[in-house]
Amino acid sequence: MDNKRRNFIKKATLAGVGVSLSSGINAMSAKSYNNIIGANDRLNVAIAGLGRRLNAFKPPIAAKDSNVKLLYLCDVMESQRTKALKDFREHIDYNPALENDIRRVLDDKNVDVLINATPDHWHAPGSIMAMKAGKHVYVEKPCSHNMYENEQLVKAAKQYNKVVQMGNQQRSSGHTIEIINEIHNGLIGKPYKAVAFYNNRRGQVPLQKPAPVPTGLDWDLWQGPAPRREYTSETWDYNWHWYGWDYGTAEAGNNGTHELDVARWALQVDFPQHVYVEAEKRHFLDDGWEMYDDMEATFKFPENKIIKWDGKSRNNYSTYGSGRGTVIYGTEGSVFVNRGTYRLYDRSGKLVKEYNSESNEAGTALGGGGGTSTKHVQNLFDTIRGKTKLTAPIDDASKSMAMVHYANISYRIDSAYDIDSKTGIMYNREAMSLWSRQYEPGWEPKL
Numbered sequence: 001m002d003n004k005r006r007n008f009i010k011k012a013t014l015a016g017v018g019v020s021l022s023s024g025i026n027a028m029s030a031k032s033y034n035n036i037i038g039a040n041d042r043l044n045v046a047i048a049g050l051g052r053r054l055n056a057f058k059p060p061i062a063a064k065d066s067n068v069k070l071l072y073l074c075d076v077m078e079s080q081r082t083k084a085l086k087d088f089r090e091h092i093d094y095n096p097a098l099e100n101d102i103r104r105v106l107d108d109k110n111v112d113v114l115i116n117a118t119p120d121h122w123h124a125p126g127s128i129m130a131m132k133a134g135k136h137v138y139v140e141k142p143c144s145h146n147m148y149e150n151e152q153l154v155k156a157a158k159q160y161n162k163v164v165q166m167g168n169q170q171r172s173s174g175h176t177i178e179i180i181n182e183i184h185n186g187l188i189g190k191p192y193k194a195v196a197f198y199n200n201r202r203g204q205v206p207l208q209k210p211a212p213v214p215t216g217l218d219w220d221l222w223q224g225p226a227p228r229r230e231y232t233s234e235t236w237d238y239n240w241h242w243y244g245w246d247y248g249t250a251e252a253g254n255n256g257t258h259e260l261d262v263a264r265w266a267l268q269v270d271f272p273q274h275v276y277v278e279a280e281k282r283h284f285l286d287d288g289w290e291m292y293d294d295m296e297a298t299f300k301f302p303e304n305k306i307i308k309w310d311g312k313s314r315n316n317y318s319t320y321g322s323g324r325g326t327v328i329y330g331t332e333g334s335v336f337v338n339r340g341t342y343r344l345y346d347r348s349g350k351l352v353k354e355y356n357s358e359s360n361e362a363g364t365a366l367g368g369g370g371g372t373s374t375k376h377v378q379n380l381f382d383t384i385r386g387k388t389k390l391t392a393p394i395d396d397a398s399k400s401m402a403m404v405h406y407a408n409i410s411y412r413i414d415s416a417y418d419i420d421s422k423t424g425i426m427y428n429r430e431a432m433s434l435w436s437r438q439y440e441p442g443w444e445p446k447l
Contacts, residue, residue, distance in 0.1 A: 048105065125444075145437065166401070168258055263328070277297045281293050293313040324339070332346070
């Protein structure tokens, strides 16, 4: 529904509405009645990318309070579309359309919101396409594949005046919001350092071998903005994360985005001044994994603040007592926070307070969702309606995303380097050569 139509309905007189309802309600089914109630602010939603994150979107779309309608389920793999429809039919009483090509979804003027859960290399280009087509966007992390896309995504949101939220859902976590606010109010004195961490026990990854394109997969469209190549086995599904830099952003982008965002939030910093990385592939040396599986990154910020990232993809030793989380150090105490809890310690290391939330958000397991994801998506819906503000607006979220890119670039050029903390520009010619990437001609993310 276009804006003129919405405004017309909002301005309709209560008397007129009363006549319409009183004259026809007895003849209408409950389903038809629900399609009228709240029609003035109903949001029509499309989901692109129907893989492991799909479960996160079922509750916020199915909830009556959300007042949204799912118009499209879009994926380049036929089996993903049919499975997603079957799964969603357990939550909604209508059939969204199934679509292979995101461009046809975006051509539909009835679509108000795109949920972009495609692979990393599609996140910024697909989101920019959506904004140009007049859609608001929920884009999964990482919101960009490189710094150029990061920059373009923020510009697009401003240029097209669209609400854009990144899927760093811990920003909508009640207990995290509470403890971060307390930190900002001096709970642990002056916070000066944060350690963001993640560990997992990922196994061997098959070597890529030339293979037929899987049945039902549109391989050309899957590649989208990436340079074209022949299909290799194991690529289209999850292992694209580890097969070079055409598609993925390694573990820092795959998971580090979340905890680095919490760390930056707690310390109230923007771009760093310096990045140093120690990273290497240390497990299953002869398998198909093509980048680091172990990384320690150090980011230095103004006012002598430090953020460290400790990411272990294939060694599940619990260094910090949890599979993932963030430790924030202050002059008068420390805080540990993850998706389910926070613990406050005084300067001597004594536990002062512990809070365990009721969130069932997934930790290090693949995919999933939970209460925090539901709140995060609903926060987008409410912001579009003007009822609240985004908890993770793209202009701020992109700064956390930049930390991922800085770390990956430092690893790729095997060098530390300085950064302009106001603009985010890297003071290193080799690093700046990786500011963007090579795109398939015609697929460049342009405004």
